[in-house]
Amino acid sequence: MFPQPLQELSQNLKKIPGIGQKSSQKLALDLLQLTNEQYNELIINLQEARDKVDFCQECGFFCEGRMCVFCSSRVRDYSQICLVEKPTDLIPLEKSEIYRGVYHVLIKLISPLDNVFPEHTNVNKLISRIEEQLTEKGSKEIELVLFLKPSFSADTTIAYIRDILSSRGLLDKVKLTRLATGLPLYYNTDTIDQATIVRAFEDRK
Numbered sequence: 001m002f003p004q005p006l007q008e009l010s011q012n013l014k015k016i017p018g019i020g021q022k023s024s025q026k027l028a029l030d031l032l033q034l035t036n037e038q039y040n041e042l043i044i045n046l047q048e049a050r051d052k053v054d055f056c057q058e059c060g061f062f063c064e065g066r067m068c069v070f071c072s073s074r075v076r077d078y079s080q081i082c083l084v085e086k087p088t089d090l091i092p093l094e095k096s097e098i099y100r101g102v103y104h105v106l107i108k109l110i111s112p113l114d115n116v117f118p119e120h121t122n123v124n125k126l127i128s129r130i131e132e133q134l135t136e137k138g139s140k141e142i143e144l145v146l147f148l149k150p151s152f153s154a155d156t157t158i159a160y161i162r163d164i165l166s167s168r169g170l171l172d173k174v175k176l177t178r179l180a181t182g183l184p185l186y187y188n189t190d191t192i193d194q195a196t197i198v199r200a201f202e203d204r205k
């Protein structure tokens with residue numbers, strides 16, 4: 001029914017995670033409503049985002065340049081590291097403004113049954129980061145705040161971190177805490193309300 005270029009645009013938009021047949025078609029049609037100027041600006045934006053946005057070499061969050069806003073901050077507490085799975089998982093905690101430490105994005109959780117081993121995750125970088133913070137950067141203790149959805153692979157990942165820290169004699173200097181009950185078991189980081197996050201963070205154990 002639609003001209004070929006429009007169909008192709010719709011097909012391409014469908015490659016974006018979370019965009020299905022219907023929304024890709026709607027999006028393609030909506031894009032046609034833009035003025036030439038808006039359209040050109042969008043194209044430039046897309047290219048710029050592609051060229052300039054990268055992952056922080058320190059923590060794995062999005063950044064422009066080498067390091068993200070958290071890792072390059074002068075006011076953040078580097079002895080408090082919050083562990084999340086995906087970059088977007090940290091957004092609700094950050095928005096709640098209760099947390100002033102830094103983050104570490106694992107990208108993936110360890111899951112040997114799915115062939116995901118430590119080297120496929122950002123976990124070894126975390127260990128070296130903790131080590132560096134305790135030695136060169138002089139922190140006496142690190143608090144590792146676990147902000148992971150409960151799952152078998154989350155447990156496996158935490159067990160691995162404990163083992164490595166223990167084998168390097170660092171476990172007594174790392175306090176592992178997790179956000180308290182009050183967080184629903186399968187919370188959605190997009191929709192969880194800030195009061196719940198603040199309470200869960202304050203009551204972390």
Ligand SMILES: [Zn+2]
Nearest residue numbers: 056059068071
């Ligand atoms: Zn960072």
